[in-house]
Amino acid sequence: MISVLQRVRQAHVEVGGQVIGRIGPGLLVLLCAEQGDGDAQAERLLAKVLRLRVFSDAAGKMNRSVQDVGGGLLIVSQFTLAADTRSGNRPGFSQAAAPAEGRRLYEHFVQRARELHPDVQTGEFAADMQVHLVNDGPVTIPLRIEPAGSIQKQ
Template sequence: MKAVLQRVRRASVTIAGETVGSIGAGLMVLLGVTEEDDERTCDYLAEKAANLRIFEDDAGKMNRSLLDTGGEMLVVSQFTLCADCKKGRRPAFVHAARPERAIPLYERFLAQVRGMGIPTAEGRFGADMLVSLENDGPVTILLDTDEIMPGKTLH
């Protein structure tokens, strides 16, 4: 799995002029599911995102997690994070999971985060979405379970 975490003051996702998800201060998460991902990968990434210390403490140091701050999370499915750009100029998406595999893992990620007590909003899988956010910092973190998860091998 791949995720782009952005610390935000606010974020929203709109589909066909209707806001379907919005949050205040917290994390905007773009989530890409690969064919190699499974429930273990999903659970690991949800825990990592919720506990990553990227919010400032009283001394101005990035020392607090989303769980520590009581912030919210907006999660948007983003298969283009799985793009393979090694050859040519057109990205290939051969590593992106097909919807029948990706949707259950996307929904599991949401359930894991909500199970930690984090207020969570979401986009709509496969929809053409307009995402709006106010990046705080800016702080943007890339997480790739192939690189950060113990025992996971690179593909």
């Protein structure tokens, strides 16, 4: 699974002009399931997201997690994170999970996040969304959890 985390002061997502998810300080989590991903990858990625120390402590060092600071999570599906741009000028998305499996893994990730964290908001899977954010720092962290037995891509 692939994710891009953005530490935000605030973020919201709109579908059809309506706000469907909104957080204050926390993490915007752009999430993509790839072929071969399963529940184990979703669980490992979520654990990393919740524990990643990207918020400042009293000394100004990135030493606190989203759970430590009580920040929100805004989880947005984004299959374009699986883009293959190695040849040509049009990205290919063949490494993204099939839509049904992508939806299942996204919903699993969200359900588990809601079980483990008090403030979880979402986008809408496969919708045309407008994501608004105020990036804090800016801090933007890419994360990838490879399927068991896979070879890391270059």
